[in-house]
Amino acid sequence: MAEILDLTVLEAHNAKMAGELSPREHVEAWFEAAGTDELNAYLWRNDRGPEAAAIEPAQDWNAPIAVKDIFCTEGAPTTAASRILEGYRPPYTATAVQKLIKAGLPILGKTNMDEFAMGSSNENSAYGPVLNPWDRTRVPGGSSGGSAAAVAGGLAPWALGTDTGGSIRQPAAFCGIVGLKPTYGAISRYGMIAYASSLDQCGPLTRTVSDAALLLAMLEGRDPLDSTSVGIDGGVSLPDREDLAGMRFGVPAELARDSVDAGVREVFERTLEKIESLGGEVVEVSLPSAEHGISAYYVIAPAEASSNLARYDGVRYGMRAGGDGDLIEMYETTRSDGFGAEVKRRIMLGTYALSSGYYEAYYGQAQKVRTRIAEDFSRAFSAVDFIVTPTAPSLAFKLEEKTNDPLSMYLGDLFTVPINLAGLPAISIPAGLAEPEGGEPQLPVGFQIAAPAFAEQRLLDAAYALEQGIGFDRRPGDADG
């Protein structure tokens, strides 16, 4: 049984094809594993009973998956980790999830997350934080913390997450797994509870690059229910590159200036050397506006969020409070009781940025910075094939270390946010371990590779070759030291 859980999805698939593993065995092993959750990774586990009937695949013949609780699943609880949706069961299923169900993937459960995807540590959940399987006193990252911890902690073979400013890539880095954010528009957003409409994308959290490719292939495609979806031209297939010959990797000069933990920097430099040893070329590129990414992001995302979250008003679904008063009383009490502190903070920021007299200075200006950032990437990609950075400037930090300083939390997104602003695809792969301040245990470091829009295949090919070259095979709880 333990061996079954050690198999990657691709390995399990091959084993099933070879008749060495039955799909039923595989599925049952994982459902059992999901039941051993001590990390608070799951908000709801599927008992495959009548309430989950609408999300049951016609037949189990694929690896079961954990789904971030931001995706609507018909009949099954969907909360976005918020009180305001406590008890809510959607009347429909998100397109991305429907595609997986159609492909025969049973849903293991809905994973914990930062409330409404707002956060970088999974400490903003109304249902308790998620623990990092590498060190349970530390955060797994966010907002897809539950999905990342589930995959890294042996509670799911793979998981679905969402990424608006780094919410797939950063938890993947903190948890030592692979996280891919596809190009904006590659996968349908229909049924994905909206945080920031022009930035949100869903993507895979997996143990290997090959598994990420498998999952992406099932998810991508134009959806008539999502006007912003286009899919990936030519689809996606399993990568099989062995080296990086002929590929150019750009390191942005401006971002390298920022403070990055020594341990993270060391692994990053080592990975650049690995790239060269695999035949790739490492050069410096310039992204002059990227340093303003955080500022632009923390105007645009909250602005769109303030509008997207206005529908949570106690009228048609979800929580209602203060209904004995008048309408305004009901609105205010419902929203004040239902939303957590970070959500309220971002709604306030966003409302302010859009309000009369401030629109041009904040929202208008931020959208111009965004244009500049996109132009910077475009220009850089005429000289290189990929742009690489550490995924996060630090290792997974301790629980509650940053909760009193929202700005310092936001600054951790500096490498991931510009990618979302430009709508580009990027992947984080585990590149090594580093020792945190205070010693053991060692923690994983993520390496981020970004590519031009819709170049997912090339991105996966390069990531695969690098992954094979690095040979990172550490799991949480391996012999320490």
Add this chain to the structure above:
Amino acid sequence: MPPVIDREQVLHVARLARLRLSEEEVETMVGELSGILGHVDRIASLDLEGVEPTSHVVALENVLRADEPWRSLPRDVALASAPEPSEGAFRVPSPQAE
């Protein structure tokens, strides 16, 4: 450094967003928002004359839907999640208490 956003503004914005903040929350919000806006303000001084703001990430136009009806939700399903269903409709308090 004086707050970038003051108490009055916080209360005004909270009202716009239909959020009720406790006295303590207002104070905290003034500090936190000022800190964040102080950082964000760096972009205010950038010279971005002539730069087009990004309003759409994907370069598409005329993404439309044919005017063909689909099946609506049965009413009981539509009302299933309603906090206060009443007479086939969604009941809410009126705008002003008498």
Add this chain to the structure above:
Amino acid sequence: MAELEAVIGLEIHVQLATKTKMFCGCELSFGDEPNVHTCPICLAHPGVLPVPNEQAIRYALQIGLALDCEIAPRSIFHRKNYFYPDSPKAYQISQYDIPICGPGKLGEVRIHRAHLEEDAAKTIHVGASGRIHGSDASLVDFNRGGTPLVEIVTEPDLRDAAEAAEWARLLRETVRQLGVSDVNMEEGSLRVDANVSVRPAGSSELGTKTELKNMNSFRFLQRGIEAELARQRELVEAGGTVEQETLHFDPASGSLTSLRSKEEAHDYRYFPEPDLMPLAPTEEMLREAREALPELPVARIERYESELGLARDVALTLATDPRTAGYFENTVEAADGVEPRVLANWVTGELAAALRQAEVEGGAADSRVSPPALATLVRMVQEKKISHGSGKTVLAAMVTEGGDPAEIIEREGLAQMSDSGELEAIVEKAIADNPDAVEKIREGNGKAIGAIVGAVMRETKGRADGGEVNRLIRERL
């Protein structure tokens, strides 16, 4: 004090007659049970996304072209954010500074813009006990929520209430003939709000305007505007200032109440809708929209005036309703050597009167008088084959029984007296028989000729031409 002039602009909402809503595939319906035409999208469930209705775009283009508007090569949707139970997303998807239709014109009034948006849901106020009494609670019905709307805004070119109502009627008729909306004010598929202000006559600055809502008929529109103008005039003349506010028209009392609440004016925090792509009408879409336009009232009125030489008010009467216009044009086509002007006068004058007299329902197009028959009749009168008076008699008969004028004339023996010798003899006899009248005429009392004319007409059984009789009498006196 200087005389004050009224400045009026109109804001019109047209509900489009598409099959489905603006952003989802729920059917449009009227009068159905509450909440039977909803889906996760128009109920604004978490995670849903809008997709625009292609037909609504086409209808909006047709409206824009009918109003002579500049069509924007590229327009986008915006979110208009506000909290209200009838707005499930807490924002309305609308268009803000880049609407689909720019400046245009209809008749004498300039159009500022026209854009697409979605309608709100319906709220019914109920008391705590459930009876409609007070307003302790509301029930929300989302059937209407999401219906496609085109909002049309005029420039403040109107100068009095009657003119505004008249123009609103023209707009309604124009849109109705496009076939894109029922434009029924009572049912709510046409809603007209007015922006009203006053200013010193001749001034080019605008005074503070108030917004008038809830006038659901053209009559109420006129009354509401009149009432508000009177109020503003009185206020200004007494030295007061008009405050910007929204006024709600009450049809029962005919008066306006202020809706100004204690809250500040809405800050809608408009920003471009990230879930929707821009609209860029293609050449083909524009061509199809243009081809779909029938000849509309304004164009027809102009054509009647310039090509057919009709007077404006006659043109207006004939051209506004396409069926009357069709009837008139068929008559013109059937007529040989009769001026359209003359035919027009018969249609709007003699025929209309005859229909009223006979209490016939409907207009010319519904009557038994066929266009060729009318054309023949008018020609016969013109050629003096029958007198004008006889013509009216024949027309009355045709209204009742239809038929051909020549047959009726034959049957009733109404042919005009063509033998001038016979007529002269009768005229001389009448003169001889009425010496008193002759005396009076010679003394200068011209009206006395009527007695002699009357005698001649009686003798000829109305078959003589009145003008000719007059001439013959005067010749002899």
